Amino acid sequence: MAALAFAVAGCNAPALVLKTENKAVPTEYTSSQDSTNSAKVSWREFFTDPHLKDLIETALKNNQELNITLQEIQIAQNEVRARQGEYQPFVGLRGGTSVDKVSRYTLPGATVDATEIKPGKHTPDPLGNVFAGAVATWEVDIWHKLRNAKKAAVNRYLASVEGKNFMVTNLIAEIANSYYELLALDNQLEILRQNIEIQSNALHIVRLQKESARVTELAVRRFEAQVLNTRSLQYNVQQQIVETENRINFLVGRFPQPVARNPKDFNKLVPTAVQAGIPSQLLQNRPDIRRAEQELEAAKLDVKVARARFYPSLGISAGLGFQAFNPAYLLKAPESLIFSLAGDLAGPLINKNAIIADYNSASARQVQAVFNYERTILNAYIEVANQLSRISNLEKSYDLKAKEVDALTQSITISNSLFGSARADYMEVLLTQREAQESRFDLVETKMQQLNATVSIYRALGGGWK
Template sequence: MLSNVKYSCLALALLSLSYTACNIPEAVKKKENRSVPASYNHSQDTTNSAKLKWNEFFTDPYLDALIDTALHNNQELNIVLQEIAISRNEIRVRKGEYLPFVGFKGAAGVEKTARYTSRGAMEANTEIKPGKEMPDPLPDYLGGLYASWEVDVWRKLRNAKKSAVNRYLASIDGKNFVVTSLIAEVANSYYELLALDNELKIVQQNIEIQSNALEIVRLQKSAARVTELAVRKFEAEVLKTKSMEFDIRQQITETENRINFLLGRFPQPIPRNSDNFNELVPQTIYAGIPSQLLQNRPDIRRAEMELAAAKLDVKVAKAEFYPSVRITGSLGYQAFNPAYLLTSPESILYSIAGDLVAPLVNRNAIKANYSSANARQVQAIYNYERSILNAYVEVVNQLAMINNLGKSYDLKAGQVQALTQSISISNDLFKSARADYMEVLLTQRDALESRFELVETKKRQLNAMVNIYQALGGGWK
């Protein structure tokens, strides 16, 4: 009889497997593209600036101190660190699911069975010992161990654990990406602050030049060599330049506070050295070869780990179509009187059972989960390919910007020199009545704008240096 039951269960399992195999939806077959161009500019030199640590790449001690503070105090980074802890705990959850569950159970109760029932009539005529009837009502005391274990035949639970491991690794690379972004944002804001300091100095110098020119115009007006219109024009120009000073001061305050926010602290002065800003030379950049991006860029590494997790999720979802095997058991003592609770073997109870469960009808939810897992896998493939393409484009753009800004800076420096000399020339010509006041005004205005543009170009050069370091994947190691 037992043999017939065993064969019946085996036949049912085989029937379930054959039915399942014929009804699993087809998986989406798409392979990710990992190929990248061989080089950026026909150079095969593998020297890569991304291998430098951030405190080796940035040599300004004030900037290094700011970055170090940001890496310890930035709230966004600390939030990401807690996400890593959550991902690590998810691994422990998944690992525990394919290990046996063992617990202790203790219970006490009382039961009164109706006398005029088959069970009540039977218990009324039952003697526990000669002359001792079954108690009524009947107490019940229980203590023992129970266990359950799902046999991971199809590696569903182990694949779920591996998926959690990959997502944990992805969260670490996500943290590394936040680190590179934070370093770049602090550095760019710092260089912007240095540029604003220099623009403030330029404006203050220009106010002095324009004020001197205004005094000359007033003297010329007293000598009836110019009209009141010239005086008003020069006064308006001085007032305009003075208003620019306060606009720049406001930008300095906002930039300092943005840096303080990144450092996780309340507003306070940012220590820095703004002297010789225009003489700062950007770090020499070695881009290496594009294939190094796959290892150096944290966002690409994160996308790769998420893709690996998505592939495992498809396997987990597919395993839901197959029968699951669970073994349960218990061992303990049970009696109606505490005095008999530890009496052996009369009070010992034990059980062991195996369950085989397989979905046969109405598997729409399982199919939907499997289709969703497939779709998420395809999403992860596209995200991985997009991350590689985006990284390559960013590097190429920044390399071109560094090259073009270097040439542009040299030209603008020549322009500033020429216009600075023209201020003195225009003033001399105006004094000798060989130039009108509008020429003087326009010359001063052009000189101011050219000096601003020179500072802006220098700032963009330094920002390009920071951005290419980030684009190559530097800063997190």
Template sequence: MYKSHLNRYIIAIGISAAAAGCKAPAIATLPASKAVPELYGNTKDTVNVSNMPWKSFFKDQNLVALIDTALKNNQELMVTLQEIEIAKNEIRIRKGALLPTVGARVGTGVEKVGRYTSQGAGDASTDIAPGKEVPDPLTDLSLSAYANWEVDIWKKLRNSKKAAVSRYLSSIEGKNFVLTNLIAEVANSYYELMALDSQLEIVKQNIELQKNALEIVKVQKEAARTTELAVQKFQAEVLASRSLEFDILQQIKETENKINLLLGRYPEPIKRDKSNFLDLLPSAVNSGIPSQLLANRPDIKQAELELTAAKLDVKVARAEFYPSLDISAAVGLQAFKPSYLFRFPESVLYSLAGDLAGPLINRNAIKAEFNSANAKQLQAMYNYERIILNAYLEVSNQLSKISNLEKSYGLKSQQVNALNRSIEVSNDLFKSARADYFEVLMTQRDALESKLELIETKKEQLNAVVNVYRDLGGGWK
């Protein structure tokens, strides 16, 4: 009677524990995502340059060869590929948790119990025929297989596996994002190198022009038509230009080494076309519509997959509030003498047990884990929205930059032509004593600055096209 009441109390406590364990807090509601604008400007053309493979987008074969080498050897890309391997192995770990753990066990041991213990006293009182008594000390030999399995009642393990899959796919998108940035960085550095080559050539031409002007001033000084001050001013201008030449040479060296670093190799010359840089024409850009960013930008898809994984993590953390069901089983052979080990069925052992357990009193750690998962979910949501907004603004900025640079380049070209003509006019006027040396110096200096600015504007044009190709999600396909 007493045992019956006791069993009822145990059952009642178990049911209460299970009910208490099943109470879990609600998952936080995510805010609604903001809609992406329909257009960048007035165009509704859905043709998107990001769908073009990078080998077709870049026409310079020297640049294509450099990018191809970078994609094979770049160390940052290699690190990202290992992150993909890590994420892939994480899936295997989560998948393994869904299956039973099966193992084999072989064991031996010896046990000597005291005579004045319950076990020893019991053995002494047993009437066993001589030669049939239990050995003392008692050995133990066993050979068995065992299995443990957590039954995934609340989909905790399956959701954990799905989260690992999402993170694996996210790591692939991360690799694609590294690809787009690497291609753009190599291309921008290549155009920077070509611009520096062009600027160096302009400076060398300007030095020759200044040297000729210096010789004219020296002749005029001997004819008492000018002073030593003019000679020294022209001499200083030549020295300043020669100093600028070495500054550009150093920039060329650093830019070459920057490209070599991206290519994962030690310094060596960068093969490139050193013809007129100003003749290069930027590629035409079709930006498509903003909604295409969601499918083309790897960083947006990466953030979306991270958000998916974060949502699954919340479900996993919530399942910790519920009872878990563990099943264990074993089968094998056991005996105290080797000769008895393979006697059937006397030496056979087997077991089967189920265990339902859930948190009852101290659930603070589980609550903290769940709250953290909820916060990370919101964090992933805001990060996803931030990346979409940033992507739209990047494209918008680059499209505006392309348009404004095109107008600026046209005006700077006219400025350079005007200053080139003014150099000839100032030299003629100086020779006929109708202009002083200061006007000649300022004209030459203005012409040099305008030519260098024109080259810089051309480089910015080419870089803007590369950047908009990257920002639209081109290069990784």
């Protein structure tokens, strides 16, 4: 019967079909094919600001989400240990005692008086039972079902490690971007304070000119409105500074406190030159791609495990110990010695719907894992391509913005001079001051975007976690 079940189960097992992933990527991002890749640079070397380095160091120790992920890695490691133990023999100790009183009107009861263990001594009634010994069970992994399950657990453990690495690179990038945003806000606040001083001086001059009847009350009110508007913007920026500081504090894993920084160095910061290397390096440098690859390998093994359930399983059990109705006889060998050895071969024969459903689900998840892996590669390439283009365009934009700021800064002095000599009206002065302020704001914003683009390309290439 066992042989029949073996044959039927083997014939009905579905063919193993696994979808093959496509790892092909373009050969280059641009015309350059230099294999030098900034992703291999440690974040401690990539970032030079000592305050930013301190924030990242603290975050890698205290960030709650990262610490949660570390516990998930521990859970995955324990799953590997559990799977490894499943295909090894289970050995345990067993002991127990019991008392049985059988009915006289049953076969065991009717033979109690007739059974003697010694001449002139009958079997005790009630009859005690004492047992102590070792037992072992082992499922022989004929089809590598248990080994493949263990390998799948290993792949998922490695995927969890790569997930942690991906979180690290994202955490570092988020802290760096928030830090540069904070420096930009500090500089915008300083611009507003300087403008308030300039506009207040202009307002004082306009009031003097009104007293001498050179301008009307309308000019005074317009200049007052300009000062009030700039002061209002000052408080908006101050609120943004508070929120950005607290965002950094949250990432660092601490309660709100001032973030150490040097805003005066912001304009001196030069975006780090990033070398993208070649696209195929993404497969090794990007933690999310490596994680998707490990999850794909685990999904493939899951299909093999599900397929192995169509075949019979072989189990072996054994026991060795001592048993007696009286503890005084328990260790008397060989009379009290007992042992057993049994083998069990069982396989599915009828109603295999559950096994078929599990196999189909495992196959579908494997196909999903292939698409997820290919999507992750595509997303990584597009992220790098976008950031490379962004860096190039922001560099050109910053140069033009810097020239615009120089021109408008000079125009403020010119407009004030012309207004003082009555050769320009107050609206020209107001418009020039407003445009100059906006252009300086835009220049700071562009500088921040440049720095963020550098961080983003570093992250997109897979840097920061090694």
